[in-house]
Amino acid sequence: MMDEKTLSERIDTLEARLVHREREIEDLNEIVARQWQAIDDLTRRLGALGGRLQAVEDRADAPAGAEPPPPHY
Template identity: 50%
Template sequence: MTNDMKVLSERIDALEMRIAYQDDTIETLNQTITAQWKQIDALTRKVSELGERLQQAEANAPGPANERPPHY
């Protein structure tokens, strides 16, 4: 029975090491995802801001955009 206990103890130790490694990996992935979402949020706001600026620039542009050039 001692040999069985030793085998079970080794298996439990191996599982505990795997779980510890997986917990660390999950935490690292969580931090990475959080950083990516912050960056995505900032980029989304910037694109929206640039879209508004483009609309304002188009609205304030002088003259119609489809006007024929004077050399025609």
């Protein structure tokens, strides 16, 4: 004869699983939120680097005479 759980035992088991799943969902939600913060930070940094690179390229494309003389002249 198989060992059958009582209704109360089955409910207790399901409640324990539910609590465990809720905790996992909360943990995953925190991980996703941190990842989005990192993505936002990296996006801002990439934009700033792109701007700096564009400025360097613009200076490189400028004619040589357009550059101001060094301060010791």
